[in-house]
Amino acid sequence: MAADELKACLKAGEIVRSLKCSATAKIRAGARLIDLATFVEEETVRMGGRPAFPCNISVNAIASHYTPSPGCSRTLENGDVVKIDLGAIVDGYIADSAFTAEVGTSAHRDLIDSTNSALSAAIEIVRPGVTTSEIGRAINAVASSRGLRVLRDLYGHNMSRNCLHGGLTIPNYDDGSARKIREGDILAIEPFLTPGSGEISRNPGGNIFQAIRRDAFYATGAEEKELLRRLNRDYGGFPFTSRWLGAETGALQGLIRSAAVREYPLLIEKDGEPVAQAEHTLIVTRDGCKIIT
Numbered sequence: 001m002a003a004d005e006l007k008a009c010l011k012a013g014e015i016v017r018s019l020k021c022s023a024t025a026k027i028r029a030g031a032r033l034i035d036l037a038t039f040v041e042e043e044t045v046r047m048g049g050r051p052a053f054p055c056n057i058s059v060n061a062i063a064s065h066y067t068p069s070p071g072c073s074r075t076l077e078n079g080d081v082v083k084i085d086l087g088a089i090v091d092g093y094i095a096d097s098a099f100t101a102e103v104g105t106s107a108h109r110d111l112i113d114s115t116n117s118a119l120s121a122a123i124e125i126v127r128p129g130v131t132t133s134e135i136g137r138a139i140n141a142v143a144s145s146r147g148l149r150v151l152r153d154l155y156g157h158n159m160s161r162n163c164l165h166g167g168l169t170i171p172n173y174d175d176g177s178a179r180k181i182r183e184g185d186i187l188a189i190e191p192f193l194t195p196g197s198g199e200i201s202r203n204p205g206g207n208i209f210q211a212i213r214r215d216a217f218y219a220t221g222a223e224e225k226e227l228l229r230r231l232n233r234d235y236g237g238f239p240f241t242s243r244w245l246g247a248e249t250g251a252l253q254g255l256i257r258s259a260a261v262r263e264y265p266l267l268i269e270k271d272g273e274p275v276a277q278a279e280h281t282l283i284v285t286r287d288g289c290k291i292i293t
Contacts, residue, residue, distance in 0.1 A: 001184055001283070005093065005161075009186065012095035013281060013292030015047045015088040020099055020293075023084050027101045031076045033057050034068040036084075037243075044088050052087030052094045052164055054208055054241035059083075061269040063151055063192055064277070065206040067241050078104035081111070081274040089238075092161040096188040097293035098279035108274055111148065111193060115276040118142040118150075118172075118191040123282060126289040128183045135181075136171035139191045143172075149198035151275065154267065156189040159281070164238060185284040196273030206266035209252070210239050218260035227251040228260055239264065 001009070023040055040055040054067040059080050068074065076082060085098035100112045121138045135156075143150045156170030158181075168179065172191050181187065211231040219225040231240065242249055255261040269275050282289040 004091075008091040008093040009095070009283065010292055012049055012088045012090040012093055015044060015049045015090070016086060016095040016097045016281070016293045018047065019043055019086055019088075020084070020097060023086070024099070024101060027076065027082055027084075027103060029076055029078045029104050032072075033074050033076070034070075034072045034243075037068050040084070040086050044086070047088075049088035049090045052089045052096060053239040054243070056085035056098075056208075057082065058085070058275070058277070060274050061196075061272045063200060063267040063269055063275040064154060065208055065264045065267050067207050068243070069207045070243050076103050079107065081108050081276060083275065083277040085277065085279065087164070094159045094164055094186075095281045095293050096159065096164070096279065097281060098190060098277045100276040100278065108276070110146065111195065111274065111276045114142060114146040114148055115191055115193045115278045118193060119189060119278040119280060122189050122191065123280065123289065123291065126181065126187070126189075126282065126284060127287060128284060129180050131177060132168065132170050132179050132181065133174045133177045135189065137174035140173040143191070143193050148193045148195055151192040151194065151198050151200060151269070153200050154190070154192045156187065156279070159186045159188060162236065181284050183284055183286055186281065187284065187289075188279055188281050190277060190279035192275055192277050194269050194273050194275045196269045196271035199270040200267045201270050202265035203268060204263060204266065206264050207241050207243070208239050208264040209241065209256070209261050210237065210264065211235065211255075211261050212237075213260040218255070218258045220254055220258060223251040224254045224258075228255055231255075231261070
């Protein structure tokens with residue numbers, strides 16, 4: 001990695017690392033989800049980056065892919081298990097990280113601690129030549145030893161410049177893959193653990209979207225064509241939320257119907273059990289890795 005590329009990666013990591021600390025201080029009973037998400041996204045810009053995706057705030061059995069809608073009035077309550085997943089882009093280079101906090105109680109401390117331990121176990125074995133399935137085996141071994149299960153349908157991933165998901169997946173269990181990580185790879189490793197079955201349901205309503213077409217052929221009418229142009233100009237292939245669009249929800253729904261935009265499914269643990277998440281971005285080095293978040 002060239003010096004300027006590494007500098008951008010480290011800057012993105014610095015932004016995310018700082019925001020995890022400041023966001024943690026705002027997690028309390030009565031805090032509005034929309035205020036927390038807006039704070040993270042606006043601070044990302046203020047610190048010299050831009051959001052890689054809408055700030056995910058997934059509470060209790062919601063595992064991933066939820067960000068508050070423009071009129072959301074939901075607040076955090078004592079006992080909530082809150083997962084904050086955030087990312088920053090600097091000159092196209094991305095840092096992606098997540099943490100879990102419990103609001104006002106400690107009933108789920110073992111779940112959260114175990115998830116952090118699973119992430120540490122995975123990072124400990126990262127080096128060139130290690131297979132992705134070995135990383136998954138390390139994560140699952142910690143979960144099993146604590147009487148917990150991983151969410152098998154959720155994965156970590158590699159990243160490259162202007163690409164959030166580069167095609168390499170990092171499982172949370174041994175999936176038998178022989179794919180090896182290489183020096184210079186940028187990886188986001190993210191265990192999800194639960195006391196439930198670990199199976200997930202996919203529902204609408206997460207308020208996270210992605211433009212998957214560029215051609216105005218897929219848009220109907222002037223408003224949809226203009227919105228599609230704007231989405232590709234402002235976000236490219238990166239996820240966005242309706243909160244960022246103002247009052248153009250009608251045009252957005254039209255683009256979803258025409259398959260120009262896809263909606264990310266809201267992922268929920270099927271048994272209704274709480275889910276914890278931990279995630280770091282790291283750069284694979286000759287002898288191991290460098291955590292940047």
